[in-house]
Amino acid sequence: MDQENFNFNSEKTSIFDKLLSKISAIGNREQATGNRENKTGKIDQEKFNFNSEKTSIFDKLLSKISAIANTAYFILVRYTSRGQDARTTTLKKWLWATAFGLAFGAAILVKQTTIFFLFIPLLSIGVNILRKRQWQKLIQLIFSLCLSVAVFYPWARTNWLLMLTAGKRATVDSAIAEGDPNLLSLDAWLYYWKLLPYHISLPLLIIPIGGLFFYFIRSFKKQDKFSSNYLHSCRWLAIFLIGGYLICSLNINKDFRYTLPLLPVLSILLAFGLMQFPRKVGKQIRWFTIGLAIILMVLNLWPVGGIFFRKISAWLSPGGVYYAHLGKEWPHQKVIAEIIKTDPYLRSTLGVLPSTPEINQHNLNYYGALQNLQVYGRQVGTNLKQVPQDVRSLSWFVTKTNDQGSVKRIKKAQAAIVNIIEKNPNFQLQKSWLLPDNSNLNLYHNQFLPVEVHPLTKPQEKIKLDYVILSPKIRPGVPIPITYKWSGSWQELQSGLVLLTYRHENIDRALLQPLVSDNNVSRFIHDRAIGMGSLYPGVSPANKSEVGFEIIERIGMLPPANISSGNYILEATYLNRKTGETYPIPIQPPVRVEVDSQAEILPAPELDLVTQLRMWGQKLPLGIKGLETVFEEVGRVNQYDPVQDYTKQAEKTLAYRLQQDPNNLELLYGLSLARVLQQDADGAIAALTRVTELDSQNPFAYAYLAFVYLYNLNPGPAEIALKSALELDPTQPEIRALNGVTALMQGNVIKAWRYLK
Structure with missing residues (x-):
């Protein structure tokens, strides 16, 4: 299929489409990487030769879609059947109309494409009602449709942008990639x-x-x-x-x-x-x-x-082979059990490198979800440039011998990460299983753990920082290895955020410069959750004597490039993310470090995700150039943290910092990004409004605010924000595109065409 068949003007749509596709990547928790076969009117029998082990999850989803669509259609037919007029009371008619509204709303929630099957019946009913002037039925039909909107509107309001952009990828982009037949062909x-x-x-x-x-x-x-x-x-x-x-x-x-x-x-x-x-x-x-x-x-x-x-x-019966599996069991449950047995106190992310119908990220994630969502399966190693970061960011990987599955499009990256995992001395083979196809499934575990949890037998109430290990001299702008050991009760540890400030020892707190400045700064931070958010919330000590735990973190820290030379001392504050309680954490003996531009560079682990998010926030003032990097990184990091807890950690810690430093522009950009990633439109609007006050000469600050207003279906305030942006830079194509969308949402088609053409 050729894109020319769809008559797209790439010059007119590329900029705005690019912006929308990048923004929609926020909501994409995982992208399919399989490359399906070319479909030019021929039916490949192999694609229908399913095995029950391969498709049980997929079949359940399809059966639910078919069931809810046909249920809604049955209720619609029952409501409009001829017998209703003669034998059914008005109350029963209203009950059937109500039932259809609820069923139709639920059908759209399950799968939006159910409207494909109900659109023509609804249109036919509407025309027939108007032709016969059955006004009571018209009122009932409108009521049922309004009821269905009430059912799916909260979800649609949050995900409408994702639906639009994902719809293009699922239709136009997929059709071109898969070679589907042209609509003009038989x-x-x-x-x-x-x-x-x-x-x-x-x-x-x-x-x-x-x-x-x-x-x-x-x-x-x-x-x-x-x-x-x-x-x-x-x-x-x-x-x-x-x-x-x-x-x-x-x-x-x-x-x-x-x-x-x-x-x-x-x-x-x-x-x-x-x-x-x-x-x-x-x-x-x-x-x-x-x-x-x-x-x-x-x-x-x-x-x-x-x-x-x-x-x-x-x-x-072509394609009907669906043999019952009589051989060895596939070891999905055993893989998950081994991970939980080894790391019982952690929520783990399993990097899944093969992608066969039997062994892939989806079915391993499914079995992890059955264990109270303690293990998540994610496909990594899909981008050759990101392979080193993938290896450093996860502690568990599964590899498979022989057939690797649908990895043709990512073959180089997949082969590279498999080779690194199998040869890296930090990764040891935890366990191996012989699969029914006579290949081996290998589970690897990183021996250099970023987070370790050990139970204690002595009571521990408030959080204590037992020790910090780092080089006595560190170089500005270069990641450094650092180890923290915390102890306390499980509830305090699991709910705890730590705000760590490295302050220049010879400068009084009252004279400290802002965290971000064009000049050299005299402090830097390392805020995040204890255990980097990986402590499993469902843990309850089996033994009542286990009233305390110790957490060891081995992570990377990044001093700012413009940090002043000299000696720095660590200060720590505990923040309970659930209750908002705060208290200082005593550090004995004091932790000191010297910042020296000539210090030795040491190999460091991957930076924690909250630090990475703050780094992304620094790129937002650059506009579309900064967004390119931000969204590429978001897609990568979201694989490591499937529940995106790092965005919540960042929001809580940045909001706390801004209470002490309300004019810190970089922290405000980071807070805005954290709230956008959580799809918190109101919170993002509040943060970005403050950004426009402090960064009033940056047109992109107003553009970000306008975009969130548009996402929140509020084009009026978006137009006001874009007016300021256009005054600062009337030629910026992304800002003009947003202004066109604003006009379109307000019904001004002529103005929209002028800005979007």
């Missing part, structure tokens, strides 16, 4: 028709269709008049099937799963056809069809029958 409109044998099997498709032909021929010869109820039923079946088929075919990205909600309704039509054969042979035909279907089911579920019958089965 293959595009016959694609799903060709899939019917794969969905249903030839006997259950051809024989009922034969019954339908027989029925129509018999009715035509006898000149039978169809009853009104029969015509009414056929009309509803046709509206759902034809409307859904046409809209799915109109979608330029073709995939077998898109039409699954049509199958339950299609089965009604086929069952009707199976009942239309003459009485003399009808019973035998039905028993033959059922018997053949059972035989095919057995042949597709069990490896029996020999080569000849399997070939017959493959011809009559």
Whole structure:
């Protein structure tokens, strides 16, 4: 498929589309990396040869989508059926309308594409109601639609931008990448028709269709008049099937799963056809069809029958092989159990390097979720430039011998990270399992742990900093290795944020410069959660004597490049993220370090994620150039912290710092970014409003504020912010694009066209 077929003007749309796609990356917790085969009207049987181990999670999702879409459609048909007018009370009509509103709203929450199947029926009902002037039904229909909006609106308000940008990737981008047939070709409109044998099997498709032909021929010869109820039923079946088929075919990205909600309704039509054969042979035909279907089911579920019958089965039921797994169990649960056994007090992220149907990040993440969300599976090693950071940021990896799965697009990066993990002396083979396909699944664990947890037998109330290990001399602007040891009760440790300030020893606190300055600064910070947010909240000590714990952190710290030379002393404050309680943490003996531009450079672990977020905030004043780096880094880091707890840590610690230093622009940019990443529009607006006051000559500050207003569906204040941005830089294309979107959201199409063209 060629992008020219869609008549896009790249010069007009590239800038704004690029901005939207970058912003939408905030909400993407994980991106698919598989590269599906080319689809040019041909159906590849291998893509339908599913194994129950491979697709159980996927099947559950598809079945839920089909169930909720057909449930909503059933209620809609029941509400508008003819019997309602004569036999149903007004109260029952309102109850059916209410039920449809709730079901339709739930259907959109489950999968937004369910509207593909209900749009044509709703349009048909609306036209019919207006044509017959049934005003009470119109009010009921409007009420049900408003009720459905009330159900999905809170979710849609937060995720509308993600839906729009993800929709483009899921349609246009995917269609081009996969080679889907052009909409102007016949293959595009016959694609799903060709899939019917794969969905249903030839006997259950051809024989009922034969019954339908027989029925129509018999009715035509006898000149039978169809009853009104029969015509009414056929009309509803046709509206759902034809409307859904046409809209799915109109979608330029073709995939077998898109039409699954049509199958339950299609089965009604086929069952009707199976009942239309003459009485003399009808019973035998039905028993033959059922018997053949059972035989095919057995042949597709069990490896029996020999080569000849399997070939017959493959011809009559293409793509239906779904063998029950009778061999060794796949070790997903054992992998998760081994991780929890080794790190019982931590929430772990498992780096999954293979991507086969049996072993991938999705099913390992699923089994980790079954263990109270203590282990998350994430695919890393997808970008060659980020491989070193991936290796330094995670403690657990799984590799697989032989087939690596769908990693063609990331083959170099995947091979590089596997090679590093297997040869890195810090990573040791924790355990290995022989898989049913005779390959090995290997679980590697980093012996140089960034976080260690040890239970204590003595009571511990307030948090204590037992020791800090770092080089006596550190160089500005270069990451350094540092080790902290904390002790305290589990509740205090798990809920604790620490605000660490390295202050120049010869300068009084009252005379300290801001944390950020064009001149040399005399202090720097290392704020974050204890254990970097990886302490598992579900832990409860099994032994009541374990009333205290010690946490050892081995991480990297980054002194600012413009830090003044001299001796610095560490000061620490504890902040409970749940209660807001704060208290100073005594440090005995005092921790001192000398900043020296000639200090030796030592290899350092990866910086903690809160420090990295603060570094991203420093790039925001640069505008689109800074955003390029920020969003690339966000996508990477979100793989390491699947619950994005680092954004919450950053927000709490930065907000606390700003109470003491309210005019610190860099901290405000960091706070704004942390709130944007949490999709906290109101909080981000408050922070960015303060940013525009302090950075009033930067047009991008106003642009950021306007964008968040637009995200929050509030174009009026966005227009005011953009007015200031355009006064500072009227030629900036991103700002002009945002102004065009603002005009469009306010209904000013002419102004929108002027800025977006």
